[in-house]
Amino acid sequence: MASFTNRALGYLAGILTALLEAGYLVAGGIVLGPAMLWPRTRPAAVRRFLAGVRWLTGLELRRRSRFFGDVFPADRDERKTLPYLAARLTTGLLSGVVVGLLGFGVVLVVLLTRGVIRGSVGIWELLAQVLLGGVLLFLDVQGIIALAALDGRLARRYFGPSERELLKRRIAELSTSRAGIVRAVDRERQRIERDLHDGVQQRLVALAMLLGRARRHRDPVEAGRLLEQAHRASEEVLVELREVAWRAYPSALDNLGLPEALAGVAERAGIPVRIDLDLPARLPRPVETATYFVVSEAVTNAVKHSGATAIAVVIGHGRGRVHARITDDGGGGADPAGSGLSGLGLRVAALDGELFVSSPPGGPTEITVEIPCE
Incomplete structure (x- = not known):
């Protein structure tokens, strides 16, 4: 407006x-x-x-x-x-x-x-x-x-377009958004299934094998060593299981709010992430969730693919909209049509929001999100 x-x-x-x-x-x-x-x-x-x-x-x-x-x-x-x-x-x-x-x-x-x-x-x-x-x-x-x-x-x-044309356009947008959300949810389920199958499940199989070897071993010293390995493996499984659960939905978002949830993202990033939030109050749950996942996915992509050494996240509220901007100093080249960014775009579009990606070759990459929030 x-x-x-x-x-x-x-x-x-x-x-x-x-x-x-x-x-x-x-x-x-x-x-x-x-x-x-x-x-x-x-x-x-x-x-x-x-x-x-x-x-x-x-x-x-x-x-x-x-x-x-x-x-x-x-x-x-x-x-x-x-x-x-x-x-x-x-x-x-x-x-x-x-x-x-x-x-x-x-x-x-x-x-x-x-x-x-x-x-x-x-x-x-x-x-x-x-x-x-x-x-x-x-x-x-x-x-x-x-x-x-x-x-x-x-x-x-x-x-200008008539009210009938506007209504048809809105129905088409909602139908496209709904279909996109279904695809995004399916992709997210597949990703969680891969994380559980390729990560957690494999570690649990290895843990079961260690425990089986320890139970069958007759040498108490060797059995104790195997049990120690099994103990470390169980701790690693718990860490990875918490990571999978966090990526699916962070409990801190419900209990502590968006600032603490994003602080967890920054801690796990492995590179410096500066977060600047200027929000007058707690956001509505759908807006807060969408904002969190946009920032989390953008930070994860920057760490994995861009070669960035620093990331800046700025989130504010004004004119009835939440504005989020994620910038990294990596090599650029992010594809807005890729599965990760397109899924985020569909998640934002479901709330009548917009996602913009600027990632020229050589960088920097800037992802901007605007979501209506009265």
């Missing part, structure tokens, strides 16, 4: 473009009007006139996109350009009048203040002026708000 400053600048820019459009329509009518009345020259004159209308319409739509964040289809209906410009011209000129009245009111406030300072304005006259000015200011501000909303509605009515 655009900031208040951007919207204010866009509103003022709309007044300037309305003046430009009014000048073009008047000049075009004067210059091309006679040619448009003559049958032989009418087609060429109309084409030239409509070319300017299309350019001005494109300028208006770019203004809406730049300052208000509106998105319009690239293949717009050219037949709608002239009706839109005529309606938009009225809105823009009215906006200019309202803003002009606001400026006139500011001048009157300055004059009234000077009168109060000089003592030429009495108390009753001052109260009457303040009351009248407050009412006019309220009406003026309401007029600005209404005209700004009307300006947006006109652009969306003529060139």
Whole structure:
């Protein structure tokens, strides 16, 4: 969503473009009007006139996109350009009048203040002026708000997608996101199964063999040595089992919160990981979980594949969204379509969030995540 400053600048820019459009329509009518009345020259004159209308319409739509964040289809209906410009011209000129009245009111406030300072304005006259000015200011501000909303509605009515198209698009996004989440969960289950089969299970088999050899051995010294090896192997199995459980879902995330869970990620990384969190309160559980797994996976990938020597994690909250940025000084070349990053993207997309990856050859790699969080 655009900031208040951007919207204010866009509103003022709309007044300037309305003046430009009014000048073009008047000049075009004067210059091309006679040619448009003559049958032989009418087609060429109309084409030239409509070319300017299309350019001005494109300028208006770019203004809406730049300052208000509106998105319009690239293949717009050219037949709608002239009706839109005529309606938009009225809105823009009215906006200019309202803003002009606001400026006139500011001048009157300055004059009234000077009168109060000089003592030429009495108390009753001052109260009457303040009351009248407050009412006019309220009406003026309401007029600005209404005209700004009307300006947006006109652009969306003529060139924006309809509510039905938006609903279809949203249904398609949700269907894609759901299918992607199912694939991501399946991949995660396969990874856990591989960790258990190739790691924990093999170690347990080796532990069982050591215990069997110790039980069958007749030499007490050798049996004691085998039992000591089995004890160390059992400790290693416990460590690896805790690692698998942590990667599946860290209990610290529920018990201690995101800062402690990420501190555990930094401790196990093996390289320096600087974590900077600026969160006002505990995040909702789905947002907190998604943020944790994004950071954990990004740090793990950087340690394994990038050759990084340092990683920086910055997480903050603003404008109703959680922002997370993970940067490493490795060699770059991370593939956003790879199974790890694509799975994270699907996890984030399920919460209507976005994941961006910048990893040019030679580095650095920067992964940015934004998740809505009211």
